[in-house]
Amino acid sequence: MYEGSGWWRGEPEIINGAIRLKKNTHINFYQFFTGVTEEADPIMPHRALIRVQTVKDAVDFVGKYGLLGLWKCKPYAFSEVNLKINFIIDEDRRGEMDFYFQWQEPISLFMLAVREFRETAEALMLSEPATDDFKATRREALNSLDGWISECHPATTAGFTDFTNFTEFKARPIWHCPSLLHACYLGLWLDLTEGRKLRRCADKYCERLFYADRPNKRFCSEECRNRANRRAHYHRQKDKALSSCITDL
Numbered sequence: 001m002y003e004g005s006g007w008w009r010g011e012p013e014i015i016n017g018a019i020r021l022k023k024n025t026h027i028n029f030y031q032f033f034t035g036v037t038e039e040a041d042p043i044m045p046h047r048a049l050i051r052v053q054t055v056k057d058a059v060d061f062v063g064k065y066g067l068l069g070l071w072k073c074k075p076y077a078f079s080e081v082n083l084k085i086n087f088i089i090d091e092d093r094r095g096e097m098d099f100y101f102q103w104q105e106p107i108s109l110f111m112l113a114v115r116e117f118r119e120t121a122e123a124l125m126l127s128e129p130a131t132d133d134f135k136a137t138r139r140e141a142l143n144s145l146d147g148w149i150s151e152c153h154p155a156t157t158a159g160f161t162d163f164t165n166f167t168e169f170k171a172r173p174i175w176h177c178p179s180l181l182h183a184c185y186l187g188l189w190l191d192l193t194e195g196r197k198l199r200r201c202a203d204k205y206c207e208r209l210f211y212a213d214r215p216n217k218r219f220c221s222e223e224c225r226n227r228a229n230r231r232a233h234y235h236r237q238k239d240k241a242l243s244s245c246i247t248d249l
């Protein structure tokens, strides 16, 4: 298993408070850093993860990118939430040869991991006033991020450029990550160190986090931009109507 550089995804289901891949789903392998594209805008798992807010979002995320691999994450593997629903092996599936299907993650633990990931991203990447509180939060987030990425490491994969010609060997760099969540923290670190900017949508009814691909991008989507423009237009019209009423008085 090329942990970290590649992942498995399939159709998920929620059973007894835990999320897992359906037994008969088609399993799809993808490369974390190069193989994830979604229409025009390439969305990497870590960028999709910061937008997960509801259980439905979580199910969509797992369908697109796979389980987080929380059983390999120290902060969650031994957490109290896990005492009731052990997410290591589903009893019904014990003995199945295919190991993709034996893993499950308590949905409450999944949501907790997502929230902590989003809070780390916010603390590190949003520009906030330099209060002492925020500096402390940022320091804490930095320590947490360093903890996650210290468990990931670069490696080389034995790649052949041409499968009919095994003499032509090409070393390809890959990242080893214990879990998809580790890989998400690594993605966050790469964005942070390469200067990619995380912003909050300027539409006050949205305020979702998004990555700005242009320096002046203020909204997370066309939809939000149009909605905000319509609202601004409405308020201008209302102000105009109001001021003409006042002059009439």
Ligand SMILES: [Zn+2]
Binding pocket: 201, 202, 203, 206, 207, 208, 219, 220, 221, 224
């Ligand atoms: Zn928005």
